[in-house]
Amino acid sequence: MHDPGGLAGELTPFGHRLFARVYYADTDFSGVVYHARYLEFFERGRSDFLRLAGVHHTELADGKHGEKLVWVVKRMEIDFRGPARIDDILTVETRTDAISGARITMAQRLKRGDDLLVEARVEAAIISESGRPRRFPKEWIAAFMPSA
Numbered sequence: 001m002h003d004p005g006g007l008a009g010e011l012t013p014f015g016h017r018l019f020a021r022v023y024y025a026d027t028d029f030s031g032v033v034y035h036a037r038y039l040e041f042f043e044r045g046r047s048d049f050l051r052l053a054g055v056h057h058t059e060l061a062d063g064k065h066g067e068k069l070v071w072v073v074k075r076m077e078i079d080f081r082g083p084a085r086i087d088d089i090l091t092v093e094t095r096t097d098a099i100s101g102a103r104i105t106m107a108q109r110l111k112r113g114d115d116l117l118v119e120a121r122v123e124a125a126i127i128s129e130s131g132r133p134r135r136f137p138k139e140w141i142a143a144f145m146p147s148a
Contacts (some may be wrong), residue, residue, distance in 0.1 A: 008048040015095030015106075022088045032083035036119050039076075039113040042108050045092035046122065049106075053143035060126075069141035074103065076124040082117045084110070090117070096144040102126050102133035106146060 009018030021043055025066045028034040042101040047057070050071075060069040084090055090110055090139040126134045 009045070009092075010052050011032060011039065011049075012093075013051050015093070016045060016052065018045045018092045018094075020044065020090045020092060021048050022084050022086050022090060024086055024106060026084075027062055030084055035080065038078070038080070038084075038110060038120075040094050041110055042094075042118075042120050042122065045094040045108055046106060046124070049094045053140070055140060055143065067134075069126050071124055072127055073122060073124050076118045076120060078118065080118055082112075082115060084112060084117055088112050091110050096120070099136055101142055102135050104136065 003088050009016055023033055026033050026037045041118060043127070060071070088127045090112055093109045094108050095109070104124050106124070108120045108122060126136065128134055
């Protein structure tokens, strides 16, 4: 699938980097990013990391791996350190901390320039259409753990 203009960000030695602009719709009445919107920025970072690593949501849903597979977020920890504001250009950094069985743990940071605004630790899993955990395909481990 073609990525016009680098919309999916870029793979880096640590994992993935994506740039995003803060729009009016991302902010609350005070002019800062509404807290739930940070989850959306992080989701875009994880999704585009997967895309560039060769794991496409459409292929999972089409049963390319023998059955339909779905990503689910099992756990998330988030630390808010500073606010983002309208028109800020943010950097979403995503890296894989661990993969075991059907689970992956990713560390994410959202920055404005050198300023760290939000950090998150996300545990996700792959499940079948019926909700049963599924192991990560072996070829994904090298894609998600570039230093492994």
